[in-house]
Amino acid sequence: MVIFAGAAVALYGLFNTNLIALGRAYDASRQMSAAHHAVEYLAGINPHEERAGQMSVDGIDIVWSATLLEPVRQSQTVTGERGYFEVGLYEILFEPSEDGRSLGTWRLRVPGYRKVREPVP
Numbered sequence: 538m539v540i541f542a543g544a545a546v547a548l549y550g551l552f553n554t555n556l557i558a559l560g561r562a563y564d565a566s567r568q569m570s571a572a573h574h575a576v577e578y579l580a581g582i583n584p585h586e587e588r589a590g591q592m593s594v595d596g597i598d599i600v601w602s603a604t605l606l607e608p609v610r611q612s613q614t615v616t617g618e619r620g621y622f623e624v625g626l627y628e629i630l631f632e633p634s635e636d637g638r639s640l641g642t643w644r645l646r647v648p649g650y651r652k653v654r655e656p657v658p
Contacts, residue, residue: 571633585649601631
């Protein structure tokens, strides 16, 4: 009986350790999935026009905000002429959460732009 109890305690410890590792792997998987969805969405926005927002994907809520990192300046064409846009570099800070539990904080840098003139034919 003592041998059986000792083996059962050892197996329970091993089982418990594996359950904890499985939970951590699941959390990491959800974090990466949320970050992937958020990056796909945020890469398509123009932070010059939209500075903050929120979205929900697969039960994960994502809140984000954009901050200007580099001053807005006039763009240039490949030949060095004045471009049609003003551009600036923005950092987007986003935080995915699931059931009110944070899945981390992530940062993404994207350009923001505003058209300031039309092409001359």
